[in-house]
Each structure stands twice: as structure tokens, then as C-alpha cells.
Amino acid sequence: MLIWGAPTMLVKDVSPLLRLRDVKIAYGQIQAVKGIDLELHAGELVSLIGANGAGKTTTLNAIAGTLPLAGGALTYCDEDIAALPAHKRLRAGIALVPEGRGIFTRLTVEENLRMGAYSRSDDAEIEADMENVYRMLPRVKERLAQVAGTLSGGEQQMLAIGRALLSRPKLLLLDEPSMGLAPLVVEKIFEVVQTVLKQGMTVLLVEQNATLALEFSQRAYVMDGGKITLSGTGEELLRNPKVREAYLGEAV
Amino acid sequence: MIQTLLQQIINGLVVGSVYAVVALGYTMVYGILGLINFAHGDIVMVGALTALSSILFLQEAIPGLPPVIYFLFGLLVAIPVCMAVGYTMERAAYRRLRNAPRLAPLITAIGVSFLLQTLAMIIWGRSYHSYPQLISTAPLQIFTGVFVTPVQLLTIGLSAALMLALVVLVTRTKLGRAMRATAENHRIAGLMGVDTNRIIALTFIIGSGLAAVAGVMIASNYGVAHYSMGFTPGIKAFTAAVLGGIGNLAGAMVGGVVLGLIEAIGAGYIETWTGGWLNSSYQDIFAFIILGIVLIFRPTGLLGERVADRA
Numbered sequence: 001m002l003i004w005g006a007p008t009m010l011v012k013d014v015s016p017l018l019r020l021r022d023v024k025i026a027y028g029q030i031q032a033v034k035g036i037d038l039e040l041h042a043g044e045l046v047s048l049i050g051a052n053g054a055g056k057t058t059t060l061n062a063i064a065g066t067l068p069l070a071g072g073a074l075t076y077c078d079e080d081i082a083a084l085p086a087h088k089r090l091r092a093g094i095a096l097v098p099e100g101r102g103i104f105t106r107l108t109v110e111e112n113l114r115m116g117a118y119s120r121s122d123d124a125e126i127e128a129d130m131e132n133v134y135r136m137l138p139r140v141k142e143r144l145a146q147v148a149g150t151l152s153g154g155e156q157q158m159l160a161i162g163r164a165l166l167s168r169p170k171l172l173l174l175d176e177p178s179m180g181l182a183p184l185v186v187e188k189i190f191e192v193v194q195t196v197l198k199q200g201m202t203v204l205l206v207e208q209n210a211t212l213a214l215e216f217s218q219r220a221y222v223m224d225g226g227k228i229t230l231s232g233t234g235e236e237l238l239r240n241p242k243v244r245e246a247y248l249g250e251a252v
Numbered sequence: 253m254i255q256t257l258l259q260q261i262i263n264g265l266v267v268g269s270v271y272a273v274v275a276l277g278y279t280m281v282y283g284i285l286g287l288i289n290f291a292h293g294d295i296v297m298v299g300a301l302t303a304l305s306s307i308l309f310l311q312e313a314i315p316g317l318p319p320v321i322y323f324l325f326g327l328l329v330a331i332p333v334c335m336a337v338g339y340t341m342e343r344a345a346y347r348r349l350r351n352a353p354r355l356a357p358l359i360t361a362i363g364v365s366f367l368l369q370t371l372a373m374i375i376w377g378r379s380y381h382s383y384p385q386l387i388s389t390a391p392l393q394i395f396t397g398v399f400v401t402p403v404q405l406l407t408i409g410l411s412a413a414l415m416l417a418l419v420v421l422v423t424r425t426k427l428g429r430a431m432r433a434t435a436e437n438h439r440i441a442g443l444m445g446v447d448t449n450r451i452i453a454l455t456f457i458i459g460s461g462l463a464a465v466a467g468v469m470i471a472s473n474y475g476v477a478h479y480s481m482g483f484t485p486g487i488k489a490f491t492a493a494v495l496g497g498i499g500n501l502a503g504a505m506v507g508g509v510v511l512g513l514i515e516a517i518g519a520g521y522i523e524t525w526t527g528g529w530l531n532s533s534y535q536d537i538f539a540f541i542i543l544g545i546v547l548i549f550r551p552t553g554l555l556g557e558r559v560a561d562r563a
Contacts, residue, residue, distance in 0.1 A: 066439050086442040095443070102440040104433050115433050118426070138305030167445060 009211060015078055017202050018041045018063065018094075023072035025055070025062045032058045034226040035072065040171070040204055045197055047205040047213035047234070049247055050223035056206040057099050061224070062172045063204070064096035065089040076171070091119045093170035097177065099206075105149030109140060112148045112159055116166030117185040126166070133162040136192055154185035161192060172196065174205045178212065184202060210247040214238045222247070255397035260520035261513060266404045266473065269411035274489030274498070275465045276418060277459030283499040284435045284455050285350070287357050291364035292343060293486015295334050299423035299467030300369060300383070300477045301331035301376050307384055319386040323472075326386075330464040331481075337368070339462025342453055373478040377447020380478045383471040408467045414462055415505050421458075422501060423525045431455060435499075484536070488515075491543040497556020506554060514538050 005163055018040040027032040033055040040046050048056045058059045060065040063074065063084035076080045086144035113133060117126045123202050143151060148159060155176055162171060174193070179184040186209075191218070193203060207213035214220055214234040222230040222243060230243065239242045298429055303326030310325050329493045335342055345364050349357040387406055391399035422428035434441040434451045442448050471477040488511065497505025521536035546553060547563070 034254060065442060066442065085447075086439075087445045087447045090445040098440065098443065102437065102443065104436045104440065107429070107432060111429055111432075114426075115429060115441075115444045115446075118430060161550055165442075 014041075016040055017077065018204070019073075020059075020074075021073040021075075021077045023059070023062065023074060024070040025058050025067055026070040027058075031070065032226055033062070034229045036221075036223070037226065037227075040202055042202050043197070043200060044168075044219065045193070045203045045205065047207055047217040048223060049207055049210040049220060049237075051247070052208070054223040055226040056223050060096060060204070060206055062176050063089075064094060064098075064130055064173055065156075072107040075183075084209070085121075088128070090167055090169075093168075094173065095167045095169035095171070096163040096173040097157075097160045097164045097175060099175040100221050101153075101156045102155045103151070103160055103163075105147070107148055108144065109146050109148050109151065109159060111145040113140075113163050115164035119167055129166055129168070130230055133165060136195060137162050154181050154188075156188060157181060157185070158192075159216055161189065164205045165196065167202055169201065170205065171202045174203060176206055176208060178207065178209050186212070210243070214243075255332070255395070255446065256520050257517070258395065258398045260504070260516040262398065262400050263520075264513035265509065266512070267442050268492075268509035269408050269415075269514055270466050270473075270485065270494045270508075271489045271512050272505045272508025273411045273414055273462050273469075274485055275492040276415070276501065277463050277509045278403060278493040279496075279501060280431075280455050280459050280497055282493070283501075284431065285357075286362065288490065289341075289346075289459075290358070290361040290460065290486070290490075291458075292463060293369055293484075294365050294368035294372075295338055295463040295482070296470065297372060297469040297477075297479065297482030297484055298337055299330040299334045299464030300471035301372060301381070301467075301479070301483060302333045302464075303327060303468045303544075304381055304383060304471065305376075306435075308388070311384075322384070323386040327468050329466065330468055331461050334460040334464035334467075336458045338456040338463075339453055342456040344420025345412055347452075348372065348450070349528050364371040365483075369482075371480055372378075376479055377404065378479065380476050381461075383475050383477050384522040385470055385472070385475060389473075389475070398410030403469075403472050407473060410465060414465060418458070418461070418462070418464075418503065427454070436443060470554050488536075488539050491539045491546075493553075495542060495546050495553055500553065500556045503553050503555040510554070511539060511542065514542060 016037055016039040020036055020038040022035045023033060024035050032183060036059065042131055048059065050056055053106060057066060065084060069082050073080065076092065076094065077222065083122065104115065107115070110125065115132060117129070120126055138161055139155055144153065148156065151159060159175065173242060176191050205217065207215055217234040219233055220237050221228050222237065230237065233237050274292065277292045278289065281287055307322045307326040308435035310322055316541065324425065341364055345360050346357055349360060387403040389401045389403050391401050393399055422431060430446045430451055432443045434448050435445060489508065492511040493504045494509035495511055496503025496505070515535050515538045518538040519532040522534060523531045
């Protein structure tokens with residue numbers, strides 16, 4: 001049963017859902033991303049791993065539209081989206097669960113979820129999707145009337161993901177969903193990611209926990225100093241000695 | 253005397269409800285942009301004078317209609333005109349300063365205030381205009397020695413209705429939810445599909461519509477209108493918003509009514525308290541004494557939790 005997104009394309013040799021070509025992103029004079037190429041095909045889970053300050057979050061923000069490109073091309077569904085503001089990219093199907101979760105702390109849990117469905121007007125379907133979120137995240141349901149700022153970190157992360165799903169995205173961008181959370185909660189979050197993948201969504205995951213990310217991903221890119229230094233399937237990168245040394249904390 | 257006190261409470265509720273309506277405009281803009289829009293008081297003036305011109309126009313064009321029709325016509329012209337002025341102000345002056353250092357939009361707001369007053373002076377001249385008394389100002393005695401006029405009753409009723417409508421809009425509707433989300437975090441609201449520029453523009457438009465009604469009520473109560481009439485109610489409403497906790501809707505309403513009551517009661521008794529040294533024409537000092545006290549001892553206001561950390 002298809003709940004969230006458009007049907008997954010089974011053929012991989014069609015044009016990618018998202019393509020970055022020589023993308024550069026700058027904060028004033030400082031170039032944080034120095035020309036990267038990245039592709040995502042419909043239905044894939046791709047991760048972007050790398051050290052702090054490598055430019056991963058910057059890249060996600062530029063895809064979601066909260067940072068402008070300083071150069072290069074960004075196409076989504078074969079259309080140039082570089083000039084679209086964030087709210088229009090959301091309407092086109094790109095949802096970002098930002099670093100630090102970005103919960104509206106003064107709104108209630110339910111209001112936060114409804115903000116996720118802001119761009120939609122199919123009220124009956126929204127209610128059905130709300131029920132789906134409750135089923136996936138039962139802890140959220142127990143706290144609907146609570147002000148979201150009072151939730152624990154894990155609950156906030158669940159809420160942030162549930163909220164993003166309510167926009168019915170085609171492409172879900174997850175920025176460090178495991179940050180600062182207990183292993184059990186992280187496990188639960190990755191279960192949810194698996195569920196949405198099964199429903200046909202495409203996911204781009206930024207993670208510091210490289211082992212975890214690589215185990216789950218079909219493909220991955222390694223970023224360092226604003227550039228992509230390596231790419232391959234999750235398994236290849238897990239076996240790659242350079243990756244093991246630099247990001248998986250092993251001395252080789 | 254109990255009559256004096258009751259009378260001053262009624263007068264205080266009238267002024268206070270107008271302060272509250274104007275204070276809502278200040279506090280909504282502050283809540284969403286962190287900007288104190290000092291030109292907001294001048295929207296009150298634009299509302300009063302636009303309504304005046306439209307009333308005079310209609311009285312000339314179609315004489316002999318019931319007074320309330322002229323009054324409603326004035327209101328119905330003034331509201332959209334003020335909304336347009338508020339929108340233009342945000343679009344032309346404040347939007348491009350959204351990421352500027354906080355002092356820039358503040359000084360710009362003062363500049364916009366001068367601009368509006370100067371334009372009004374060009375359009376309506378520098379003289380005081382007597383305002384048509386379309387709603388009766390004949391006092392009705394409700395208790396022995398305590399009076400209320402129909403225009404006062406209308407002021408309280410209309411203000412209460414507007415406040416209720418705004419609260420419902422902000423707390424119960426999708427638009428209100430988006431306004432609160434934008435107030436908390438523009439970037440995240442954008443990620444939810446909210447066109448934050450539109451929400452900010454709507455905030456100015458709604459606040460300006462409220463100010464238009466306040467302007468007509470003020471002019472109808474006092475019977476005069478003037479190009480600089482917005483300054484004092486503007487500053488008082490700003491005080492009310494700070495008193496209640498700037499950025500907080502309930503705070504603006506409570507602050508407005510409390511300030512109106514303090515002012516009216518103070519005006520009623522200042523002569524007795526000072527042994528005739530000061531009289532009721534010094535009533536304005538109360539607002540500023542309160543502003544000083546709040547800023548020193550409770551900068552977050554009566555209901556506010558957020559410190560007014562931006563100019």
C-alpha cells in the first residue's frame with residue numbers, strides 16, 4: 001500500500017530525481033562547498049558522511065532552499081530549482097528535517113504536525129496521514145496537546161520526522177537524525193526511515209554516525225573540506241580502509 | 253466618591269480598549285519581526301482622516317442618509333486604505349532591512365512615521381478638523397452621577413469584537429498557526445511550505461486594519477482629527493504592549509486596558525493627590541511613569557516571557 005509518496009521507479013537508468021552539478025555554496029566570502037556532484041534516484045537511500053564542517057548540512061540546506069547556490073546547477077525532476085524559495089521546493093516535494101530538529105517549541109505537538117501539512121488542502125487525507133504518523137510514532141500521539149518545547153530530544157526528533165512526512169514529500173532530507181539520542185531511539189528512527197523507503201520515498205541522509213548510515217544506505221558520498229572525496233555503495237565504503245580509518249574510528 | 257471612581261473606570265475602559273486594539277498591531281509586528289514599528293500610530297491617524305474625508309464626501313454626494321450609514325462608509329473606506337498603507341510600508345521600507353542590523357529598521361520606522369505625517373499634512377492641511385458626531389455623544393445616566401455615551405459603548409463593543417476575532421484568527425486558524433510558526437522561526441516555517449513574506453505582509457495588513465478602526469473611534473470620541481493625532485495614542489499603545497509583554501497578544505490587550513484604567517483613574521484623582529498642583533491635563537504622565545517602571549523592574553511585561561532584546 002502506498003501511503004506517502006509517488007510510486008517508486010523501478011528502472012534506475014531514468015534521469016535522477018535530484019542532481020547537483022558542480023554546486024558551490026558560500027557564506028559571504030567563505031566557500032563552504034567547493035563544487036560537488038551528487039545524484040539521487042527515486043526510491044534510494046543515499047547518505048552523505050564526513051567530519052564536522054565538511055559541508056554536509058550546508059549541502060542539505062541548499063537543496064531545501066534555505067541557502068542560495070554560489071555556483072553550479074541543481075535540478076529536481078529534470079527542472080532547475082536553484083531559484084525556487086524554500087516554501088516552493090517543499091510544495092514540489094522536497095522536505096528537510098533540519099539539524100537540531102527545528103521544532104516550533106511554543107506550538108503544541110499537534111500544531112507542529114499540522115504545520116507539516118500546511119501546503120496541503122486535502123483535509124480528509126491529512127487526517128488519514130495524521131493517523132499514520134500516530135501509528136508509526138505512538139509516543140507522539142500521547143502528547144498531542146502538549147507544547148512541543150517540553151518534549152524530550154528523541155520525541156522532538158520523531159515529531160520533526162512525522163511533521164516532514166505530513167507534507168507527503170517525494171524526497172526526504174534528514175540532517176543528523178541520530179544526534180544526541182539514545183541507541184534505542186536511534187534504532188526507532190531508522191525503523192521509520194526503512195518504512196518510508198518501503199512506501200516509495202527517496203531519502204538523503206546526513207550522518208556523523210557513519211557505520212550506521214553506511215549499513216542502511218544503498219549508496220553514499222564522503223565529504224571532506226567542502227568536496228566529495230569518495231562515493232560508492234554502502235558496502236564498498238564500509239570496507240574501504242580510508243573510510244574505516246577516517247570515519248569509522250579504526251586504526252588500520 | 254464612588255461616582256467619580258465608577259465614571260473614571262468607564263472612561264478608562266473606553267481609552268484602554270482603543271489602546272489595546274492599537275497595541276495589538278505593535279505586538280504582532282514585534283512578535284514576527286522583532287521590529288517596533290513606530291509608524292503604527294500614524295496609521296491610526298490615516299484611518300481617522302481617511303474616514304473623515306469619505307464621510308464628508310458621502311454627505312455631500314448623498315445627503316440625508318442615517319448617520320450610521322455615513323459612519324460605516326467612513327470605516328469601510330478607512331480600513332482598506334490603512335491596510336494598503338501598512339502593506340506598502342512593509343514592502344517598501346522594512347522588507348529590504350529584514351537582515352540589517354536592528355537599529356536600521358527602527359530608525360526607518362521613525363522615518364516612515366515622519367513621512368506619513370508629512371503626507372497627511374499635505375493632503376489634509378495643518379488645521380484641526382472637527383469630526384462629525386455621527387454616533388451620539390449624549391450621555392446616558394447608568395447610575396446616579398455616572399454617565400456613558402453611545403459612542404463610548406460602541407468603542408468598547410467594537411474593540412472587544414475585534415480583539416476576539418483576532419484571538420480566534422491567531423489561535424484557531426491555519427493562517428494563525430502559520431503566523432505563530434513564522435514568529436518563532438522564519439526559516440523553519442519556510443521549510444513547512446509557508447511563504448513567510450506573505451505572512452509578514454498579512455501581519456502588517458491586519459494590524460493596520462485594526463489601527464484604522466481605532467483611529468475612527470478616537471476621532472469620534474474626541475470630535476477632532478489632525479495630521480499628528482496618531483503620535484500620542486501610538487506611544488500609549490506601545491507602552492501598553494510593553495506593559496503586557498511585547499510580542500504577546502493577550503499581553504497587549506491586558507496592557508491596553510490596564511493602562512487606560514490607570515490613566516483615567518489617575519486623571520480623576522491627580523488634583524486631589526497633589527493638592528491642586530497638577531490637574532487632569534497632566535494625565536499623560538501616568539503612561540510614561542508606567543513605561544519607566546516596567547522597563548526597569550519587569551522588562552518582560554505582565555504576561556511576557558520573552559525579553560524585548562531587539563530595538
